[in-house]
Amino acid sequence: xIECELKIPVAGLDxxxxxxxxxxxxxxxxxxxxxxxxxxxxxxxxAASGLVLRVRRVGxxxxxxxxxxxxxxxxxxQRREIEVEISSxxxxxxxxxxxxxxxxxxxxxxxxxWMIGEVRVELDHTPMGDFVELEGPTDFLEESARRLGLDHxxxxxxxxxxxxxxxxxxxxxxxxxxxFDS
Numbered sequence: 047x048i049e050c051e052l053k054i055p056v057a058g059l060d061x062x063x064x065x066x067x068x069x070x071x072x073x074x075x076x077x078x079x080x081x082x083x084x085x086x087x088x089x090x091x092x093a094a095s096g097l098v099l100r101v102r103r104v105g106x107x108x109x110x111x112x113x114x115x116x117x118x119x120x121x122x123x124q125r126r127e128i129e130v131e132i133s134s135x136x137x138x139x140x141x142x143x144x145x146x147x148x149x150x151x152x153x154x155x156x157x158x159x160w161m162i163g164e165v166r167v168e169l170d171h172t173p174m175g176d177f178v179e180l181e182g183p184t185d186f187l188e189e190s191a192r193r194l195g196l197d198h199x200x201x202x203x204x205x206x207x208x209x210x211x212x213x214x215x216x217x218x219x220x221x222x223x224x225x226f227d228s
Contacts (some may be wrong), residue, residue, distance in 0.1 A: 047127055048126055048127070049113070049124065049125055049127040050181065051180060052180045052187050052198055053177055053178075053202050054178045054179075054198070055175060055177050059171065062169060062194055065193070069162055074159040074160060074166070075157070075159045077157075078104050078156065079154065079156055080102055080157055081103045081104075082100055082103075082152065083100065083101045083102075084150055084153075085150065086150050096114075096115035098111065098205070099112055099142070101139060107131060110130045110132055113126065113127050114126035116203075118203060122188075123203060151223060153206055153207065153224035154172070156172075162194075163182075165183075165190040167179070172206065173226050174224065177202075206224065207224075
């Protein structure tokens with residue numbers, strides 16, 4: 047599958063929730079805590095190639111994700127994405143380690159998901175701020191952003207990992223991992 051998305055930083059999520067409800071969007075999930083662990087070879091070969099190998103835990107669900115290198119059509123990021131749900135993140139981590147991959151970064155977020163037409167809208171609260179991700183057919187992403195009062199020209203190209211690294215440069219002393227304070 048090819049993932050097409052816009053990721054837009056926002057000052058808060060309440061106004062977006064209201065606009066989604068007013069637009070007749072369907073709420074898919076409530077606030078879910080995600081724990082994401084990125085894996086790579088010891089030499090960082092995957093990240094250097096723009097590839098992502100991730101294990102995501104959301105409640106009882108465990109999802110292995112591979113993402114290919116990103117390309118851009120204006121503000122819209124496109125990349126190949128393969129996801130497989132698995133029964134045990136611990137066993138998967140053992141398997142990845144046996145194949146020579148090691149965890150190199152962990153990041154957390156709280157995510158709430160909605161559908162507006164053919165576009166999935168993710169409301170993400172992270173340790174560095176709030177973001178709205180719109181995923182779906184490229185023809186509908188910018189219009190969906192406008193319907194929610196968002197300016198697609200404010201979309202950021204970076205992944206959460208890249209954004210966190212940039213945030214850490216501006217806030218020295220933060221942990222390598224993007225996690226909430228307990």
